[in-house]
Amino acid sequence: MASEQFCIECGARGEVFDNLCWSCYRDRNVLATVPEVIHLTLCGACGARLKGKSWHPQGNRPPEDEAVLESVTLHRDVSSSSLKVEILDPEELKSKVLVKGTVEIHGIRADVELDTELRIKMARCSVCSREAGNYFEAILQVRHSDDRGKRDMDRVRERVEDHVGNTRSRDRNVFISKTESVRGGLDFYLSSKSEGRSIAKELSLSYGVRFKESASLVGRRNGEDMYRNTFSVRLPPFRNWDLVSAEKGLFQIIRMDHNGWTVRDAISGERRTLSHRDTQSARVMCIKEDFVDAVVVSRGEGEVQLLHPSSFKTLSVKVAGDLDVDNESITVADVEGELIPVQPPDRG
Numbered sequence: 001m002a003s004e005q006f007c008i009e010c011g012a013r014g015e016v017f018d019n020l021c022w023s024c025y026r027d028r029n030v031l032a033t034v035p036e037v038i039h040l041t042l043c044g045a046c047g048a049r050l051k052g053k054s055w056h057p058q059g060n061r062p063p064e065d066e067a068v069l070e071s072v073t074l075h076r077d078v079s080s081s082s083l084k085v086e087i088l089d090p091e092e093l094k095s096k097v098l099v100k101g102t103v104e105i106h107g108i109r110a111d112v113e114l115d116t117e118l119r120i121k122m123a124r125c126s127v128c129s130r131e132a133g134n135y136f137e138a139i140l141q142v143r144h145s146d147d148r149g150k151r152d153m154d155r156v157r158e159r160v161e162d163h164v165g166n167t168r169s170r171d172r173n174v175f176i177s178k179t180e181s182v183r184g185g186l187d188f189y190l191s192s193k194s195e196g197r198s199i200a201k202e203l204s205l206s207y208g209v210r211f212k213e214s215a216s217l218v219g220r221r222n223g224e225d226m227y228r229n230t231f232s233v234r235l236p237p238f239r240n241w242d243l244v245s246a247e248k249g250l251f252q253i254i255r256m257d258h259n260g261w262t263v264r265d266a267i268s269g270e271r272r273t274l275s276h277r278d279t280q281s282a283r284v285m286c287i288k289e290d291f292v293d294a295v296v297v298s299r300g301e302g303e304v305q306l307l308h309p310s311s312f313k314t315l316s317v318k319v320a321g322d323l324d325v326d327n328e329s330i331t332v333a334d335v336e337g338e339l340i341p342v343q344p345p346d347r348g
């Protein structure tokens with residue numbers, strides 16, 4: 001047999017909470033409180049918010065709402081809450097604020113209304129002040145060795161900016177302080193060493209070269225030596241598909257990476273690899289941009305008769321086995337007047 005419940009305050013019978021009827025419970029308990037004044041420090045440049053000693057980038061919710069809601073203390077028995085912040089004069093650095101909504105406690109939803117004052121202080125966050133101060137800890141130097149490399153510089157710049165943009169979406173501390181055009185290339189001043197190294201690695205990998213890294217002592221801070229790192233990448237005169245002559249023959253470059261080159265032997269059509277040492281003495285014979293199509297006049301065993309694209313003379317050339325000779329024309333490299341059939345650059 002269940003004993004009948006009653007309120008020890010007013011004697012009312014029915015459901016009780018901590019021995020009180022709902023009305024007495026509501027009178028005796030504070031369901032939510034907020035400090036009289038809430039202080040908020042914001043970065044005037046990016047909207048980041050100072051919490052304790054660290055800056056937090058702006059999230060989905062306005063930092064003002066966030067700061068107010070975080071200052072609300074709920075009764076320990078509240079199981080859930082739905083509160084809204086209303087800032088009465090949002091343009092001011094000092095404004096009256098209402099917090100309205102409901103909380104659920106012991107299965108009952110109760111209205112809550114609180115008022116407070118929000119005081120905002122504007123400052124500059126650590127990232128924005130570093131950016132404003134042109135802070136950098138690494139320099140990425142990209143140098144070209146010829147006109148083709150010079151023309152590539154716009155693309156290099158785009159790649160560096162994209163790379164940094166990508167990293168920055170995850171880590172606000174990564175940025176480009178400045179980009180300088182210097183004789184022979186570009187200097188990127190970066191806020192992060194690891195970002196500099198990562199870009200140098202990516203660029204050098206795609207150009208088939210190695211990058212250099214050096215560090216110089218720039219001073220001391222908090223009793224520790226401070227180093228600045230320089231990463232240098234020099235664009236080589238070679239690109240994939242170029243026809244080059246190396247010690248071991250005449251080749252078309254298929255792929256360049258840190259280990260060396262994968263090449264196509266221009267005479268036999270076979271694939272092979274060349275080590276970095278093999279490529280040391282390589283010279284460009286014809287860049288891929290200068291490849292031309294020559295009209296096939298007739299075909300023989302392992303050779304074709306071509307119309308020379310500039311002199312219009314007919315001449316016989318040997319064709320490597322991997323090339324397609326059934327078309328009306330084939331792609332050739334002109335090496336000092338001699339035509340050498342090559343694989344067209346856009347084909348694997």
Ligand SMILES: [Zn+2]
Pocket residue numbers: 007008009010011012020021022023024025
């Ligand atoms: Zn009561």
Ligand SMILES: [Zn+2]
Pocket residue numbers: 043044045046047048124125126127128129
């Ligand atoms: Zn900022």
